[in-house]
Amino acid sequence: MFPNFKWPESRNGRFRRSKTLKPQDKILKKAALPDYRVYELSRIQRWFSAAAGMLLFFGMGYLFYQNMILSLLIALGGLIVPRFVQNHLLLRRRSALNLYFKHALYSLSSSMSAGRSVENGFKDAASDLMLLHPGRENDMIFEIRVITTRLEIGEPVESALQDFASRAGIEDISNFADVFTTCKRTGGDLVEVIRRTSSVIGEKLDIQQEISVMVAQKKFESKALLAAPFLLLLFMNFTAGDYMKPMHESGAGIVISTLALGTLTGCFFWISKMMNIRV
Numbered sequence: 412m413f414p415n416f417k418w419p420e421s422r423n424g425r426f427r428r429s430k431t432l433k434p435q436d437k438i439l440k441k442a443a444l445p446d447y448r449v450y451e452l453s454r455i456q457r458w459f460s461a462a463a464g465m466l467l468f469f470g471m472g473y474l475f476y477q478n479m480i481l482s483l484l485i486a487l488g489g490l491i492v493p494r495f496v497q498n499h500l501l502l503r504r505r506s507a508l509n510l511y512f513k514h515a516l517y518s519l520s521s522s523m524s525a526g527r528s529v530e531n532g533f534k535d536a537a538s539d540l541m542l543l544h545p546g547r548e549n550d551m552i553f554e555i556r557v558i559t560t561r562l563e564i565g566e567p568v569e570s571a572l573q574d575f576a577s578r579a580g581i582e583d584i585s586n587f588a589d590v591f592t593t594c595k596r597t598g599g600d601l602v603e604v605i606r607r608t609s610s611v612i613g614e615k616l617d618i619q620q621e622i623s624v625m626v627a628q629k630k631f632e633s634k635a636l637l638a639a640p641f642l643l644l645l646f647m648n649f650t651a652g653d654y655m656k657p658m659h660e661s662g663a664g665i666v667i668s669t670l671a672l673g674t675l676t677g678c679f680f681w682i683s684k685m686m687n688i689r690v
Contacts, residue, residue, distance in 0.1 A: 444557065445550070447508055448580035450501035457493045464492025474644055475668045477659040504550065509581055511551030513616060514540060516587070516609035523602045530562045569595055583612045626686055633682045640675060 452460070465486045472478075472485030518539040522532035537555040544552075554575050561571040569592040576588035587608045594604050647655055658664035 444574075444578060446578050446580075447505055447550070448578070450497050450504060452493055452497050452500075456496070460493045460496040461490055464489030467492075471641065471672070474641060474648065475672050476665065477648070477655075481665075505579075505581060508550050508579060509583060509612070510616060511540060511549055512581075512584055513609060513612045514543060515551055515555060516605055516612065520602065520605040520609055523605060529568055529601070530559065533559050533562070533568075583608075583615070630686055633686070637675065637679060637682070640671070 466489065468489040469482050469486035472482035476482060476485075515536045518536040519529075519532045522535045523529065527535065533555055537552055537559065540549070540552050540555070558568070558571045558575065562568055569588075572588040572591055576585040579585070587605075590604050590608065591601070593599065594601050658668055
């Protein structure tokens with residue numbers, strides 16, 4: 412009927428896909444879906460944190476040694492700062508994901524208790540999270556949209572949840588996905604499972620918040636104690652420079668300054684480990 416018509420072909424001879432994507436295809440194509448077990452800093456974040464760290468380390472080195480060469484050598488330690496920034500942002504992202512997951516489970520439990528299906532329950536959860544956090548996109552809303560999109564194209568909800576759990580790497584989400592999959596296959600009470608899971612996660616988050624409040628004062632005190640030697644040394648250098656000269660010009664003074672700086676560094680890591688309380 413159309414003798415001059417030819418199928419569009421790519422360079423390797425296969426048919427080319429249309430560039431027009433449906434909304435659900437855009438969500439699945441948007442990512443290599445995020446892996447919440449790792450956090451990649453942008454180039455600007457990495458450079459800025461490294462520069463700030465090197466400046467801070469240079470200041471500490473000059474404060475202890477009053478020597479430009481030694482201060483520049485110590486400034487190289489600022490290159491490890493991006494790793495600390497990366498770990499901090501990763502922990503904050505995972506904590507927020509766990510909190511929003513609890514909110515999503517509350518919404519899903521309410522929807523299913525009202526007789527709605529699992530698919531409609533996930534759609535309602537995304538809408539409820541948008542109401543709780545208006546004008547603010549977060550990882551959990553994105554993941555719920557990915558799940559609903561997969562359900563629309565015929566993928567089982569169990570596989571969608573298992574994929575999310577494997578990328579999240581959070582114990583609560585993994586446990587929920589495993590229990591949900593088992594109940595879905597064996598005909599268990601999904602409403603009770605979701606209600607119980609949200610209750611347990613809520614209790615864990617409450618305990619974590621109580622612990623954070625309890626150790627907040629101790630964290631502030633530890634930071635003040637770590638800052639005190641630097642402030643004292645700064646005061647002595649400004650007000651009694653002649654008195655501090657032996658510390659900067661003699662070999663014994665440099666050794667003592669190095670031991671003091673190493674001790675303060677060890678105290679920093681020790682206190683950080685003590686204050687990192689897991690539930």
